[in-house]
Amino acid sequence: xxxxxxxxxxxxxxxxxxxxxxxxxxxxxxxxxxxxxxxxxxxxxxxxxxxxxxxxxxxxxxxxxxxxxxxxxxxxxxxxxxxxxxxxxxxxxxxxxxxxxxxxxxxxxxxxxxxxxxxxxxxxxxxxxxxxxxxxxxxxxxxxxxxxxxxxxxxxxxxxxxxxxxxxxxxxxxxxxxxxxxxxxxxxxxxxxxxxxxxxxxxxxxxxxxxxxxxxxxxxxxxxxxxxxxxxxxxxxxxxxxxxxxxxxxxxxxxxxxxxxxxxxxxxxxxxxxxxxxxxxxxxxxxxxxxxxxxxxxxxxxxxxxxxxxxxxxxxxxxxxxxxxxxxxxxxxxxxxxxxxxxxxxxxxxxxxxxxxxxxxxxxxxxxxxxxxxxxxxxxxxxxxxxxxxxxxxxxxxxxxxxxxxxxxxxxxxxxxxxxxxxxxxxxxxxxxxxxxxxxxxxxxxxxxxxxxxxxxxxxxxxxxxxxxxxxxxxxxxxxxxxxxxxxxxxxxxxxxxxxxxxxxxxxxxxxxxxxxxxxxxxxxxxxxxxxxxxxxxxxxxxxxxxxxxxxxxxxxxxxxxxxxxxxxxxxxxxxxxxxxxxxxxxxxxxxxxxxxxxxxxxxxxxxxxxxxxxxxxxxxxxxxxxxxxxxxxxxxxxxxxxxxxxxxxxxxxxxxxxxxxxxxxxxxxxxxxxxxxxxxxxxxxxxxxxxxxxxxxxxxxxxxxxxxxxxxxxxxxxxxxxxxxxxxxxxxxxxxxxxx
Numbered sequence: 228x229x230x231x232x233x234x235x236x237x238x239x240x241x242x243x244x245x246x247x248x249x250x251x252x253x254x255x256x257x258x259x260x261x262x263x264x265x266x267x268x269x270x271x272x273x274x275x276x277x278x279x280x281x282x283x284x285x286x287x288x289x290x291x292x293x294x295x296x297x298x299x300x301x302x303x304x305x306x307x308x309x310x311x312x313x314x315x316x317x318x319x320x321x322x323x324x325x326x327x328x329x330x331x332x333x334x335x336x337x338x339x340x341x342x343x344x345x346x347x348x349x350x351x352x353x354x355x356x357x358x359x360x361x362x363x364x365x366x367x368x369x370x371x372x373x374x375x376x377x378x379x380x381x382x383x384x385x386x387x388x389x390x391x392x393x394x395x396x397x398x399x400x401x402x403x404x405x406x407x408x409x410x411x412x413x414x415x416x417x418x419x420x421x422x423x424x425x426x427x428x429x430x431x432x433x434x435x436x437x438x439x440x441x442x443x444x445x446x447x448x449x450x451x452x453x454x455x456x457x458x459x460x461x462x463x464x465x466x467x468x469x470x471x472x473x474x475x476x477x478x479x480x481x482x483x484x485x486x487x488x489x490x491x492x493x494x495x496x497x498x499x500x501x502x503x504x505x506x507x508x509x510x511x512x513x514x515x516x517x518x519x520x521x522x523x524x525x526x527x528x529x530x531x532x533x534x535x536x537x538x539x540x541x542x543x544x545x546x547x548x549x550x551x552x553x554x555x556x557x558x559x560x561x562x563x564x565x566x567x568x569x570x571x572x573x574x575x576x577x578x579x580x581x582x583x584x585x586x587x588x589x590x591x592x593x594x595x596x597x598x599x600x601x602x603x604x605x606x607x608x609x610x611x612x613x614x615x616x617x618x619x620x621x622x623x624x625x626x627x628x629x630x631x632x633x634x635x636x637x638x639x640x641x642x643x644x645x646x647x648x649x650x651x652x653x654x655x656x657x658x659x660x661x662x663x664x665x666x667x668x669x670x671x672x673x674x675x676x677x678x679x680x681x682x683x684x685x686x687x688x689x690x691x692x693x694x695x696x697x698x699x700x701x702x703x704x705x706x707x708x709x710x711x712x713x714x715x716x717x718x719x720x721x722x723x724x725x726x727x728x729x730x731x732x733x734x735x736x737x738x739x740x741x742x743x744x745x746x747x748x749x750x751x752x753x754x755x756x757x758x759x760x761x762x763x764x765x766x767x768x769x770x771x772x773x774x775x776x777x778x779x780x781x782x783x784x785x786x787x788x789x790x791x792x793x794x795x796x797x798x799x800x801x802x803x804x805x806x807x808x809x810x811x812x813x814x815x816x817x818x819x820x821x822x823x824x825x826x827x828x829x830x831x832x833x834x835x836x837x838x839x840x841x842x843x844x845x846x847x848x849x850x851x852x853x854x855x856x857x858x859x860x861x862x863x864x865x866x867x868x869x870x871x872x873x874x875x876x877x878x879x880x881x882x883x884x885x886x887x888x889x890x891x892x893x894x895x896x897x898x899x900x901x902x903x904x905x906x907x908x909x910x911x912x913x914x915x916x917x918x919x920x921x922x923x924x925x926x927x928x929x930x931x932x933x934x935x936x937x938x939x940x941x942x943x944x945x946x947x948x949x950x951x952x953x954x955x956x957x958x959x960x961x962x963x964x965x966x967x968x
Contacts, residue, residue, distance in 0.1 A: 381450050767912055894946075
């Protein structure tokens with residue numbers, strides 16, 4: 228290789244300098260050509276403002292009336308969302324750069340005017356997978372199932388609306404109940420779930436208005452009879468009906484909420500001020516999982532969806548990283564935080580519902596619980612309220628014994644037609660067998676509407692009082708043991724039962740329940756104590772699958788309270804029948820060395836055979852003992868559950884605690900003994916478990932003249948009952964065991 232000359236070396240150096248300069252210029256030009264970070268496109272809504280399609284990592288500022296009122300960072304899917312905004316005009320800008328601000332964005336609230344009818348008339352829904360556009364531009368996935376060709380309609384129509392998967396075209400089992408009866412069915416996913424756009428937090432107020440928009444968009448379709456729709460659903464979609472109904476959609480004809488909650492805090496999340504870790508927090512955890520991007524799986528390619536719909540479903544996942552953690556939200560609000568809990572407390576707003584309501588549930592519901600009847604008297608604007616209640620599980624509201632009246636309601640108030648007996652019988656039996664896994668079930672007797680027109684049929688339906696109480700579900704004559712049919716029933720004009728009376732028993736030192744207070748002399752002990760050990764019993768009395776508990780004879784493991792770990796009081800054998808319907812209150816004078824204690828009171832029926840039957844219970848954390856003086860009655864203590872009212876237990880002094888016994892209906896026959904037990908929460912329910920205080924301190928219960936501890940229950944006279952009790956194992960969701968005194 229020849230050596231380079233000085234001239235050659237100079238030329239090489241010059242070329243190197245030119246190459247370096249050119250490369251530098253190219254880098255500079257490339258850098259200057261890179262687009263600036265994007266804050267995205269704003270989508271204002273109801274107390275919310277979303278930013279979509281931004282550059283991940285971009286810092287945002289929310290500006291209101293010239294001041295920065297919020298900040299955020301665009302997530303990896305290009306989105307950010309502000310929640311709980313006040314109604315008003317906002318702008319969004321890149322942090323520190325006012326020149327990047329968006330045009331003014333109008334954020335609305337729940338009382339803002341709805342869209343014009345033309346907004347809904349302009350949307351077209353066809354048989355199969357669809358999207359419904361809400362007032363803020365969010366699209367909700369919807370699945371339409373017609374009972375026949377669209378051109379052979381119009382059809383009476385029902386809507387199921389929830390955060391499960393009602394819009395999943397591959398999951399049409401529930402739809403078949405209604406299409407068999409001649410209804411069109413529309414399943415709609417709430418925002419932030421399924422293929423719906425937006426971000427998700429359970430029972431967020433914006434979901435109420437989305438439901439309004441979904442109802443109105445469906446009702447506008449040419450295949451919808453009367454351009455009116457009803458709502459259906461059990462549990463989550465049952466509860467959502469209450470939220471939608473309060474917005475009063477003009478084309479909503481009726482709602483049928485099944486297995487619902489009344490007061491979210493007191494009824495299910497924090498009963499007695501104690502966190503429900505057995506059902507409430509696992510349910511919230513599951514909802515968070517399913518609402519994650521493609522969380523349920525079917526969103527990748529909905530059955531029957533077009534390529535454009537598949538793309539829209541994928542795009543709608545982009546806001547999911549803005550979902551708040553629902554479990555943290557619950558755990559961060561252990562007291563009744565009015566800002567949070569009042570907006571998810573149906574008992575506060577069901578008075579706004581102005582359509583007929585059919586509601587059903589079970590006292591021993593292992594999921595949503597038995598507290599729900601406490602808001603029946605608050606449906607003050609509904610032209611009709613029909614309520615059916617029984618012993619049993621979460622699916623009892625769709626049981627064979629209740630289905631006929633439920634179907635009649637939908638046929639009369641949504642389809643506006645006299646009910647057809649044959650179809651109801653077929654659907655009711657098939658549904659009950661599917662839910663329970665039982666065979667050999669028989670259709671139950673039914674009202675006949677043959678030859679009656681609509682007006683006459685409604686008159687027949689309303690010829691009996693609207694509050695229906697079914698007793699001893701599982702022990703119906705002519706049905707297999709454990710079948711979801713009641714043994715007998717009674718109907719009442721309203722709730723609470725108008726003729727109910729307070730029946731009180733006093734706790735005695737010897738473990739008895741006495742109809743009158745027994746004063747003990749100075750030489751007699753007037754107090755009993757136990758060690759509050761929440762680990763003394765299993766957390767629940769059932770560990771099988773959630774579906775198996777709906778069967779005829781679940782495998783319960785309901786154990787007696789270990790000696791020294793709780794207390795019990797029992798009546799002498801009853802001389803006369805006693806029928807209890809409604810809430811109750813255990814009033815106990817408690818002393819403990821600890822600052823707080825969790826207690827559970829359980830009512831049972833001890834039969835002459837020595838078998839003990841579970842009836843109902845309730846819980847209380849002692850620091851939550853302060854009562855609301857107005858709502859509280861002798862039969863129903865209502866605690867404030869406010870942080871400002873929480874008080875520790877005073878050392879060495881008694882305090883009166885009133886433990887609410889959730890509503891129930893139970894016949895006690897001559898020879899039966901009514902029992903109440905008191906111990907830490909746990910071991911007496913299938914799914915509910917509690918985040919209890921673990922201290923093991925002594926708890927002392929006083930029963931002297933100054934401390935008249937007592938049990939108050941709602942006795943209803945004049946209710947006829949069968950003379951003999953059914954086998955206790957047949958009763959649905961009421962386990963039985965051998966009584967140990």
